[in-house]
């Protein structure tokens with residue numbers, strides 16, 4: 261049996277974004293005063309304490325720093341989808357995010373592209389796919 265083919269048929273907890281959404285950058289809070297990009301959102305800029313960081317499109321590429329596989333969750337919704345692969349990604353624009361790793365991410369993947377989507381409950385999630 262082809263292990264790669266079996267992996268692509270796995271049930272996943274997220275909705276696959278349309279191709280157009282995948283080509284866009286990520287909308288991340290950016291400080292208009294100092295340009296700092298932060299995630300998660302906060303009311304003030306973490307760097308200069310400026311008061312009005314606003315969403316701005318940022319490049320979606322980044323470096324996969326670490327990956328792991330979840331085999332247990334306290335979230336009942338996720339239990340049907342285990343095991344799930346997640347990773348820490350250092351975005352090129354600064355922040356480190358945690359994202360679900362899509363099938364295209366292998367043990368050799370170093371560069372990824374992060375896309376915003378929702379899970380099947382409608383909650384926002386980040387997905388990482390191997391950069392081509």
Ligand SMILES: [Zn+2]
Nearest residue numbers: 291294305308
């Ligand atoms: Zn700032």
